[in-house]
Amino acid sequence: MDYPTPSISHLSRKPYVNYVYDAAEDTFLFMDALQNDAILPLICIEVGSGSGAIISFISKILGPECYYMATDINPIAANCTIDTAKLNEMPQCEVIITDLVSGLKDRLTGNVDVILFNPPYVVTPSKEISGNGIEASWAGGENGREVMDRLFTIVPQLLSPSGLFYLVAIKENYPDEIIKTMKMVGLSGEIILSRKAGRENLFILRFDKENSLS
Amino acid sequence: MRLLTHNMLTSHVKGAESGYPLILEAAEVILRNVDFNPEFIKRMLSKVNWDVLYQTAKAIGHLNDIPEQLQPNVENDEEFLRKAHHVLLEVEVKEGHLICPTSKKKFQISNGIPNMLLGEESSS
Numbered sequence: 510m511d512y513p514t515p516s517i518s519h520l521s522r523k524p525y526v527n528y529v530y531d532a533a534e535d536t537f538l539f540m541d542a543l544q545n546d547a548i549l550p551l552i553c554i555e556v557g558s559g560s561g562a563i564i565s566f567i568s569k570i571l572g573p574e575c576y577y578m579a580t581d582i583n584p585i586a587a588n589c590t591i592d593t594a595k596l597n598e599m600p601q602c603e604v605i606i607t608d609l610v611s612g613l614k615d616r617l618t619g620n621v622d623v624i625l626f627n628p629p630y631v632v633t634p635s636k637e638i639s640g641n642g643i644e645a646s647w648a649g650g651e652n653g654r655e656v657m658d659r660l661f662t663i664v665p666q667l668l669s670p671s672g673l674f675y676l677v678a679i680k681e682n683y684p685d686e687i688i689k690t691m692k693m694v695g696l697s698g699e700i701i702l703s704r705k706a707g708r709e710n711l712f713i714l715r716f717d718k719e720n721s722l723s
Numbered sequence: 724m725r726l727l728t729h730n731m732l733t734s735h736v737k738g739a740e741s742g743y744p745l746i747l748e749a750a751e752v753i754l755r756n757v758d759f760n761p762e763f764i765k766r767m768l769s770k771v772n773w774d775v776l777y778q779t780a781k782a783i784g785h786l787n788d789i790p791e792q793l794q795p796n797v798e799n800d801e802e803f804l805r806k807a808h809h810v811l812l813e814v815e816v817k818e819g820h821l822i823c824p825t826s827k828k829k830f831q832i833s834n835g836i837p838n839m840l841l842g843e844e845s846s847s
């Protein structure tokens with residue numbers, strides 16, 4: 510089934526233009542992967558929601574029986590996520606300006622059914638990861654892994670027994686190695702979609718808890 | 724920020740013994756109309772810290788008659804579920820602050836978005 514792409518026309522205007530990551534090939538590949546999976550979650554969190562295109566999109570798939578929360582370290586992006594949610598008549602989208610899932614970890618341990626992350630994945634010098642402006646949308650440090658790696662250690666705690674974690678990555682991030690790393694913390698993963706977009710080899714990875722026979 | 728989100732948030736100020744619950748100061752509250760979905764409320768109740776919900780709703784003056792204690796067998800009590808629905812989802816804090824209960828650090832809520840950044844990110 511095909512779900513409509515959320516409208517994000519406000520991204521080309523102030524105050525968002527140049528300050529918020531515009532939906533790009535990675536965003537669209539992420540949407541393609543998500544619409545293939547049917548699940549019945551109660552709590553869904555997107556980390557680094559940026560424009561809000563992905564969280565608005567998945568709310569169309571999962572419907573009003575799910576509570577949606579989005580985080581971003583960039584305050585302008587957080588406001589943009591709210592605007593995109595409103596524009597696309599999303600039932601409820603809670604947005605929090607925070608680093609990854611800080612502030613949500615304690616209470617949501619073992620309770621999150623879907624975690625989504627299209628991280629800053631571009632290989633850059635480590636020192637480029639520091640700000641919370643537009644550079645935070647791409648700067649990934651060594652192997653482009655520095656930001657996503659920090660989330661990897663938290664995901665197994667957050668996920669509910671049948672929970673799913675979706676991740677965008679590029680070839681330079683070594684997706685196969687990510688799958689191996691996650692295996693050691695009890696998550697089994699696979700590449701569910703890939704696409705070549707210009708110079709980027711994009712991958713969508715999906716993980717679940719190994720003992721869940723869902 | 725809805726009270727359901729407040730219910731899930733913890734302050735992560737380093738060294739603070741306990742960051743939960745955050746004290747909520749509401750400068751501007753708006754009431755929204757959200758479609759009542761009894762199944763959603765029933766499933767969500769098991770995740771909610773009821774005591775914190777009650778105290779917070781009371782503190783900001785939006786108790787809406789919810790009981791101090793969560794009663795057993797509320798699944799079929801539509802009146803109760805509607806009240807819980809209102810307090811969890813329809814009361815939205817637009818402007819205000821969240822305050823860490825131990826360190827007293829203030830986090831601003833602006834345009835309904837709490838800013839939990841400590842200004843020294845990089846740790847997780």
Ligand SMILES: C[S@@+](CC[C@H](N)C(=O)[O-])C[C@H]1O[C@@H](n2cnc3c(N)ncnc32)[C@H](O)[C@@H]1O
Binds near residue numbers: 532561563629647
């Ligand atoms: C590649 S963009 C993805 C945006 C959007 N989700 C999409 O798919 O189009 C990465 C996003 O992650 C955010 N981000 C980067 N580091 C973060 C962190 N430590 N915590 C939360 N968000 C972060 C950026 O601000 C940016 O919005």
